[in-house]
Amino acid sequence: MKVVKFGGSSLADGPQFEKVIQIIAADSARQVIVTSAPGKREKSDTKVTDLLIKYAKLTLMQKNATEIVQTIFNRYLSIATYFNLPEAELIPIKEALVNLPHRDYPSTDYLMAAFKAHGERLNARLMALILTHLGINARFIDPSEAGIRVTDEPNNASVEPSTYAYLAALSYGNEKLVFPGFFGFTDAGQIATFSRGGSDITGAILARGLNADLYENFTDVDAICAADPRIVNNPLEITRMTYREMRELSYAGFSVFHDEAIIPAIEAQIPINVKNTNHPNLPGTLIVPESQFEPIRTITGVASSNRFAALYLHRYLLNKEVGFTLKLLQILYKYDVSYEHMPSGIDDLTIIFDKSQLDEQTIQAMLHDIQETLQPDQLNWIDDYAIIMVVGEGMRNQIGVIEQIIAPLAENKIGVHMINQGASRISIMLGTRQADSKAAVKQIYNQFFVNEPISIS
Structure with a gap:
């Protein structure tokens, strides 16, 4: 049935x-x-x-x-x-x-x-x-x-x-x-x-x-495409994909x-x-x-979304301060704001938000509380932020995929603000400026679908 x-x-x-x-x-x-x-x-x-x-x-x-x-x-x-x-x-x-x-x-x-x-x-x-x-x-x-x-x-x-x-x-x-x-x-x-x-x-x-x-x-x-047809001309149609590939790509804009x-x-x-x-x-x-999928390409699709914003916070010895992240999350909780991702270094931290849940008043109040409570050396709100998802079950067994993704972006002077690979190893998330997102998608698509032949595992 x-x-x-x-x-x-x-x-x-x-x-x-x-x-x-x-x-x-x-x-x-x-x-x-x-x-x-x-x-x-x-x-x-x-x-x-x-x-x-x-x-x-x-x-x-x-x-x-x-x-x-x-x-x-x-x-x-x-x-x-x-x-x-x-x-x-x-x-x-x-x-x-x-x-x-x-x-x-x-x-x-x-x-x-x-x-x-x-x-x-x-x-x-x-x-x-x-x-x-x-x-x-x-x-x-x-x-x-x-x-x-x-x-x-x-x-x-x-x-x-x-x-x-x-x-x-x-x-x-x-x-x-x-x-x-x-x-x-x-x-x-x-x-x-x-x-x-x-x-x-x-x-x-x-x-x-x-x-x-x-x-x-x-x-x-006719089918789900490997990239948005509004960005890439006549992108390849995906004949078969996994649930989790669909979920990852939908998150970043597959409609x-x-x-x-x-x-x-x-x-x-x-x-x-x-x-x-x-x-x-x-x-x-x-x-x-x-269990019913055997990849024939390294990646299955690439998608982008401009619905994001980011908060960048820098403070020396941030990694040594017990409870720093807890205090930050308590402020987000106070304003009923959830975050999407939180990549960090030893002295800095970026929080990525879905902008649909935020208005200007909430942003300003939240930034004020963060400044007063955590006293960061630098605090910036980045409204010009896009997320690009590169997704494929074929990435799990491939070496050097991140390099393949970054190389054409660097050649075309497209800056990458954040890289995050999920534990499943089937998705890589990039943060870029919104103005660069379409060009990034085109370059990544060309790298894996135009320049790369089909590979049978």
Whole structure:
């Protein structure tokens, strides 16, 4: 049995729905379907989720939302009309939209989560209606019915372990089960959404809970590439990679998966196949456990992200002072700030942060406390910081990989501010200036994919 997830661009309109239905019908093993909300039909279009957010804001301001409700409903109606599905069949969808403001919500955050989740919820209901209309035995399964339980965090929920026991008890025969992605229910019965990549998370949860043989994730790319196509022209497509390679690359900017989205599938050791809805016969990228992978290249991919900032601290004999790092971490704790990495020397230390959790006021207050408490000789905030991840299972058995990475950067006068190799030896992290990150990615890609021949281990 396969769990199959389709992204928003795959479900944006009637013709895209038709492609999805052909994919579902082409393989009887594709028995569990996960839907996203309808995405953009063209660049100037608005995603249904964004329309629902606007609807929620109008509701909170107690303004008339009749027009936005009709706009949202028309997105579903146009898809139904494409398949000659009578509008009367969509009455439950219209009623669900109209009734959203009249439910009880513990907070505005829960209201927003419920509104956003209905993009997926209504699309899954519509998919089941259309499949049934076309003579395909299908059933809509709401997360409340399936027992998808999540933590009490309305817009950043995590799956509760009890979910897997509920899913294991779910019975189905030859019918297709259609699930909405992106959300689950708290113990109090409230809708709570996952973080970004939420439908991917639902797919991975279902793959684990239903013990799938394969989790297929259909999107709008033919495969995962060894580098960002916006940086490198026509980069090599990755046909096979490991879970941990995917996680490392996602962390540094690979956009196919949010780096935490596939953890449930990883925990169950279920292979994941990333494929293109528009070219479903292409092999895509298969993501597998390490035991099922034999590297043919030194590295599998290189990725970069500019979402980071760094704090540089210098103090003589820093390494001799007991409790220095503890005091520093206590200040971060005071401001509810987590750090990503902390490379250090005998007299200096750099802390790397994800800038999304920081604002200017927090930065200044934190720097003030560090200066007052630790009295460093030098303290600098570096906002111009990028991280580059060079990842590959093939690095584990190779000597001199760091030299191969650094040499072309030095030749092109690209400064490296930090180097960190993980204990697994499958990833090397570099810190550079943001202005140098794209050039660094190009040079590293050329070194390992243009200049290096394929090597069979």
